[in-house]
């Protein structure tokens with residue numbers, strides 16, 4: 001990725017062409033010649049009442065006669081150009097007076113060697129709208145794909161064409177020629193803007209994250225991810241994806257903590273297990289460790305075993321695995337969780353291995369007297385009379401006696 005950016009930068013420096021190249025901002029009418037097929041009429045005016053950029057736009061009014069359905073009817077304006085080598089797109093604003101199904105806006109290129117190319121833009125929207133046309137969108141008059149070097153473009157014409165007797169009027173403003181130096185189909189200008197938007201969005205996300213508003217942070221990280229994707233920065237997109245997932249995990253964890261505080265232990269355990277699953281996927285062993293402790297406490301409180309860590313219940317679906325780190329990294333994380341978490345799990349429940357410790361018919365259960373002692377011990381721990389460490393130590397001693 002970095003190599004690609006470096007190449008892109010080098011290419012830009014080597015070319016040092018203006019991007020965008022302003023072919024015409026239509027602040028004057030100069031440089032264009034009128035062009036019209038036989039029987040068609042054309043009127044060009046500078047429109048100071050309607051502009052999208054600057055103070056004016058060009059207004060093209062074409063009148064098409066009867067008999068257009070039998071031949072080509074077009075009218076517009078044309079100018080000679082050169083130096084398009086290194087460019088890849090046209091971009092301009094258009095504003096048709098009315099949506100028209102029988103007329104189109106057409107860009108026509110005269111290419112060296114007597115070749116020509118057309119690109120048609122339907123007039124199906126009114127109001128100013130931005131149109132971007134790639135040089136690869138141009139076709140021959142027989143609708144065949146054409147291949148040419150942008151440096152071979154000799155003239156550009158902006159035309160209105162129709163197959164019906166009618167008057168068509170359109171305003172055009174800010175005709176640009178744009179580059180795509182990394183060849184990903186997105187103009188460099190847009191990538192710069194998108195990167196800027198992505199950086200702003202990332203800052204917002206970070207701020208929410210720091211304020212522990214994980215819901216909003218998640219939303220912004222997801223938005224930022226798609227902006228980086230559009231800008232072609234896969235590395236940052238992946239990082240944002242991970243951040244968004246981190247927020248999801250933290251939201252689950254928060255919910256678990258809240259349920260725990262409200263003594264809704266069943267909900268707390270479920271939420272901790274969901275959070276644990278997310279943190280395992282993220283490879284955050286610190287959080288997995290903290291959650292294992294909480295689950296241990298809850299098990300002691302409720303007498304119910306927690307489900308083992310994900311590594312013991314099987315791998316999560318492939319689509320939810322983190323894309324970074326590779327399978328080896330994930331395997332290591334799962335292995336560690338299996339060893340650490342599994343160890344904790346085995347130790348905690350090696351005695352009451354059955355899911356329902358209340359059932360007193362199980363042969364492995366402690367005697368009634370011992371069960372009563374364990375219950376008392378748990379109560380002392382829950383009411384804070386003894387530390388967790390002491391509780392575990394005494395529990396081990398009691399279990400060791402059986």
Ligand SMILES: [Ca+2]
Pocket residue numbers: 025026027051052053054055056057173174
């Ligand atoms: Ca203008």
Ligand SMILES: [Ca+2]
Pocket residue numbers: 179180181182183184185186187188191
């Ligand atoms: Ca690009």
